[in-house]
Amino acid sequence: EAGVAQSPRYKIIEKRQSVAFWCNPISGHATLYWYQQILGQGPKLLIQFQNNGVVDDSQLPKDRFSAERLKGVDSTLKIQPAKLEDSAVYLCASSLGFRVVSGRGVTGELFFGEGSRLTVL
Amino acid sequence: AQSVTQPDIHITVSEGASLELRCNYSYGATPYLFWYVQSPGQGLQLLLKYFSGDTLVQGIKGFEAEFKRSQSSFNLRKPSVHWSDAAEYFCAVGDSGGSNYKLTFGKGTLLTVNP
Numbered sequence: 001e002a003g004v005a006q007s008p009r010y011k012i013i014e015k016r017q018s019v020a021f022w023c024n025p026i027s028g029h030a031t032l033y034w035y036q037q038i039l040g041q042g043p044k045l046l047i048q049f050q051n052n053g054v055v056d057d058s059q060l061p062k063d064r065f066s067a068e069r070l071k072g073v074d075s076t077l078k079i080q081p082a083k084l085e086d087s088a089v090y091l092c093a094s095s096l097g098f099r100v101v102s103g104r105g106v107t108g109e110l111f112f113g114e115g116s117r118l119t120v121l
Numbered sequence: 122a123q124s125v126t127q128p129d130i131h132i133t134v135s136e137g138a139s140l141e142l143r144c145n146y147s148y149g150a151t152p153y154l155f156w157y158v159q160s161p162g163q164g165l166q167l168l169l170k171y172f173s174g175d176t177l178v179q180g181i182k183g184f185e186a187e188f189k190r191s192q193s194s195f196n197l198r199k200p201s202v203h204w205s206d207a208a209e210y211f212c213a214v215g216d217s218g219g220s221n222y223k224l225t226f227g228k229g230t231l232l233t234v235n236p
Contacts, residue, residue, distance in 0.1 A: 004164075033223065042125075042211055042226035043165070055221045091164060098153070098215065098222045108153050108172065108215055110224055112164035 002026065004113035006092050012119045018080035021116045025073070025094030031055075032069055033110060034077050035091040043091055049075065082120045089115040123148040123214045125227035133233040134202050142197040142230050144212030153215035154195040155224065156186055160208045168210075171195065182206070207234040 005024040013019050025032050030051050035043035046065065048056040051072040060067070064083070069075040079086055093110040124147045134140055146152055153172050157165040169180025176188040186197045195212060209231050213224040 031222070035226075040228075042127075042228045045223055045225075048221065048223055050221075056223065093165075095222070108222070109155060109167045109170055110165075112157075112166075114162075114164040117162075 004092055004094055004111055006090075006113035006116050008116060009114065010117050010119075012121065013082055014121050015084055016081040018078065019082060019118060020079075021077045021090050021092075021118075023075045023077070023092030023113060025075070025092070026111055029094035029096055029111070030072070031095045031097050032075050033093040033095070034067055034075070035093065037089040037091055037115070039088070046077070046090075079118075082118075084120050087118055087120045089117045091115045123152070123216060123225050125212050125214050125225055127210075127212055127227035127230050129230045130228070131231045131233065133235060135235045136204050137201050140197075140199045140202045140206070140232070142210050142212075142232070144195045144197065144227060145193050146195060146212070146214045147193065148214055148216075152195075154186075154188060155213040155215065156180065156184070156195075156197050157211045157213060157226075158182075158208050159211065159229075165211065168197070202232075202234055204234050204236065207232055 032049045034046045037043045047060045047067045049069040052069050067077045093112045095110045096107050098108040126145045155170045156168040159165050168184050169178050171178050171188050179185050209229045211229045212227045215224050
């Protein structure tokens with residue numbers, strides 16, 4: 001089973017420039033998450049999709065961040081314009097949600113990609 | 122809202138020594154608890170999870186964790202640490218489900234293993 005794919009792995013930009021990150025979740029996972037992980041901190045949820053609809057974007061800085069999940073599969077997270085404090089690793093995760101799966105018991109874990117590391121100079 | 126506290130920012134142990142990483146959670150209902158590990162430059166890998174039942178759960182790589190409701194804790198343990206266990210460890214709590222099911226993470230504990 002293929003895992004969560006993210007690109008690019010690394011990106012360096014100057015402040016006020018724009019950047020976009022792409023995520024392809026595990027096949028069949030309806031729920032997709034974008035987390036921001038600043039150095040020395042735990043992941044913080046930015047936005048959550050259920051299929052192609054937004055479930056929670058309360059922590060997303062909407063003046064500069066945007067995200068979409070067209071057709072309920074791939075997702076793109078965009079930052080425009082970037083600030084110095086946006087330097088972080090952007091983690092994409094997908095999940096089946098919280099449910100009982102035949103032969104596998106109770107699920108609920110998130111599966112993470114390797115992340116996209118952004119440096120803003 | 123749920124929250125997770127990992128009191129230890131950084132722990133150093135010698136290879137072969139035992140390990141315990143602390144995690145305390147705050148959640149009003151039955152918590153769903155997880156431990157993830159993150160190696161440098163990598164994403165998060167699930168070590169183990171607790172939903173209900175036996176309060177001692179076994180995970181991958183020889184790790185185990187014990188859920189103690191009275192202490193609101195879910196500490197991670199390993200009897201003998203290997204050099205390859207050096208990484209950052211995150212405890213997380215999931216809410217009760219529904220369409221907005223999500224995980225809230227602690228700030229992490231960085232584990233250093235001395236030879």
